[in-house]
Amino acid sequence: QVQLVESGGGLVQAGGSLRLSCAASGNIFSIDYMGWFRQAPGKQRELVADLTSGSITNYADTVKGRFTISRDDAKNTVFLQMNSLKPEDTAVYYCYAAKYGLTYWGPGTQVTVSS
Numbered sequence: 001q002v003q004l005v006e007s008g009g010g011l012v013q014a015g016g017s018l019r020l021s022c023a024a025s026g027n028i029f030s031i032d033y034m035g036w037f038r039q040a041p042g043k044q045r046e047l048v049a050d051l052t053s054g055s056i057t058n059y060a061d062t063v064k065g066r067f068t069i070s071r072d073d074a075k076n077t078v079f080l081q082m083n084s085l086k087p088e089d090t091a092v093y094y095c096y097a098a099k100y101g102l103t104y105w106g107p108g109t110q111v112t113v114s115s
Contacts, residue, residue, distance in 0.1 A: 002104040009109030020080040022095030033098040038091035085113045
């Protein structure tokens with residue numbers, strides 16, 4: 001089992017920045033991917049960014065150039081630095097980890113961007 005806990009969400013004005021953190025615990029060996037999805041009201045959950053165990057990053061087109069995913073292996077933590085935030089970035093952001101074909105999710109953290 002892998003446990004994930006997000007932090008860093010909140011309310012920010014358009015153009016502002018937030019940094020989300022996702023701390024992983026439990027059986028974290030051999031995790032293939034970690035990353036972030038988001039879900040806005042009335043919309044499907046969508047991939048924002050992910051990071052492979054080999055440090056290859058992948059971003060949704062809507063966040064490229066504005067968001068950066070990174071990790072601190074010593075702290076078993078993945079970060080999502082979000083800059084130039086837009087009202088359409090408003091959503092619940094979920095951290096996930098994929099291992100041996102299974103996906104683990106955090107409870108989510110709300111990000112609200114006001115115009």
